Amino acid sequence: MTLPHRELSSPAMDPTGGASQGTNLILHGGQITVPVSISPQRDKEPTLRLGLFNALLLLGTGLIPNGDVRAQPLSVPPSETSSLSTRPRLLEDEWRAELPDRGIDIEAWLTQFYQGAVAGDGSRQWQYGGKGDLFVTFNGEKLGLWPGLSIAAHLELLYGDGANAMGNRVLLPVNTALAFPRLGGSDQDLSIVVSQAFSERVSVSFGKFNMLDVLANTPLLGGGGTTTFMNTALAAPITGVTPPYLVGANLTIRTDPIIWTAFVYDPRNAQDSDVLTDPFSEGMTGMLSATIPYQIAGRSGFFGARAIYNNKETTDLGDVPGLVLPQGSSQFIGTRKGSWFVGASFQQYLVQNPGNPLEGWGIFGQVGISDGNPNPIEWSAILGIGGTSFLPGRNLDRWGVGYFRYSLSSDLRDGLASIGVELRDEQGIEAFYNAAVTPWFSVTADLQVVRPAVSDASTAVTAAVRTKIAF
Template sequence: MDGSWIKSTCCAQALLGSILLIAPDAARAQSGPVETPPTWGGEVWSRPRLTGDWSGVRDHLGKKGVVLDVDAQMMPQGVVSGGKDTGMNFWGNAAYTLNLDSQKMGLWPGGFVKVQGLSSFGDSIFADIGAVVPANETWVFPEVNEPSSALMSATFTQFLSPKFGMFGGKINTLDLAFTRFTGDYRSQFLNLGMNIPMAEALVPISAFGGGAVFMPSESLNFSALVVDPSGTPTDNDVTDAFSDGIMGIAAGKLNIKPFGRDGQQRLTGLWSNKERVSLIQDPSNIGQFLLTERFPLLGNPGPILRRLAERFAPALLNPVQPLNREDSTWGVAYGFDQYFWQPDNDPKRGIGLFFNFGATDGDANPVKYSFNLGIGGNGIVPGRPDDNFGIGWARTEFSDNFVPALRQTLDLGLDHEDAVEMYYNAAITPWANLTLDLQVINPGLNRALDSNDNLTDVGTAVVVGLRSYMRF
């Protein structure tokens, strides 16, 4: 069987990229073709990876369909004014990734495997900012705001034709959120609200699942995915998957080129039949709700809100009535990106606009709707073809049903949260990037507990950061 069509298209990237509405050229999406250079060696400042070709071993493995990478990020960030408190801390992570190509291994065409583990380390400034949406996406995995290690993904993809493929395994949904200008926390925005529609707060970060994609043309593709709605990065027991329902995701993506400039239109829908605790509760249920429900993409705000209730509104934690529940949840999202300037014959460079919007039922999801918009650019500085930049604004609007009694009693706010972020990412070498990042965040919480458990006002936070990304 001739599998040359696999090499001549980017259909594997398009396969899993389209699931969460990403660009088909997202190099770190789930299992698919991995580009290998003629050699991993060369001069230290020009080679693709810092450690080179391992005396020829890495080149040999690459030609046989085996690619092993170790990547590291180091991110000092600080609150220089506002927030709940000022201060600076250091956070980082390391990812170890194995990609296999069945055809290059001499087996069969169209098969790809990706396995990735990740470790996080250090201390974050999440508590100092006082925001609900994490200002650094890497704070939410593998564990929320805790140094930890986990298997983030282990996927197998099989193409049955140039237009149809199937995939399954443990899927890292955050790595599926890449678009041209957002979604890549390694080289683009850091704030989670800038990288994904926060209306997708109930989508598990890492979960067992599978799906398929159909690509009737180069410009159009459709996909469908089903995942375990309760999956977590640290849960590797496949026998537990789908024990409490499913989460289904369906998506469509259209590549367009108005006036000769690249753009995308994206639409997705989410639905789950997992029974969840409803946001609509008797006030006496607040305590149990805050202990029961976890929202990793929102930094799991339950324990923080419970501490506030215990300290200042204990009456809201009195005898608990049976919890109201929702037997299904849904969400929709739309997005686009569009270059408005591109140099001739160079599709990798240019300046463009992006916009992403998501909405939910607001009955089990604390987020009613969210959006982000801004400008992004690639390779616009003369002599710096691999640099990129972005300026954007993200808003997260919380559901009116999200702990209303506690919000009103303590004047907590929790109506919405805004973040403005700008960054410049400089490619120092092919294996090292350095990013300057500035964020101005108007936190969703107006008030929070300080280190002495006293209620303090939370002001607009100015957050500065530096991100280094190295590939070994």
């Protein structure tokens, strides 16, 4: 992931426990320079590991597009919207119900998190934070423009703290909703996408995309960190070549039996204002995906494949040891141009309600491989099971259990091993149960067990309670 210019400082500790000179990690459009000046009598290892750990996280977070721009909640019959306990949203008044007929649809969510470490490195103090989401969609035809036009805006606001900064030494954020847009240096962001459907089979979209929205509609796995899984490895699977916010355009063509999507976008994170004012100045990313829906014994599923390539010039991971050499050595750090990723995914319902295809549960999986340099993620795999509740009468509940494994670049591992920093695959398991107290208010219990990528880090066990209100 390419982030806007951001400086991160972390103090190193000498053997006596005193703070030594800090290490500044500066990111400039994908080129990383780490000026370090450390006295030889002091212990460099804590600073180097923390700085490189942050670098890996910022380099490696790119999201895979898959699905529609908005996640749709399970529906509740209109006759049941009058009661507070059965209405789909807390503020379900007459004026709200009339807005879609006038061409405006408004959704608002407040998601709160209380999360902390049960075991592993770092602090045991639990953190409280939250995220507000406001979605506004305009229907062009109903507003007096032309058929097929729609404009979707998403404003997100973060507050408080999360378990992502508790020193557990995991590579991937344990709380996706509180990681973005914060990793880009801001607690707020606005995305706007303009779409035009030419027919039921052909549509185009362009603008600034929030890729968590794109991912959130996947039936079994989706949720964007606010409804289902919380760990980024599962909530927003990583490619290393797609930023969390991007400027671009896509074309979707629905044929029988394949749905084709072509996507062209700027490889940089669109939280950087330069991406909006000077798009594609540092390269371009192209993605082609194919999705094949199918049914087995009347239960729906899909198989998807995608290929992504960009021509951006990025740091050569084989030269990463140069990042921790004395100031001025950055001139020896090389670059590579171009990076690719290919992946495949599937989902299959094992139990499905014939009357409502969104109700049911099943299995899902995904695998991906990349060039491994400059992409810091060489290969990845996830596998899990989940969906709506298997308990009678709890059709609005969600549950899931997922396993993930991310393998870092061999060039990166070898380079860091030469300076005494050993890395391994990061892998873990997450389980959650999301109980719908009412259709508009839910409470989730979540547990994650992660073996961090840093080889001498302890297994991190993180627990969380999450609540979500749909206004």
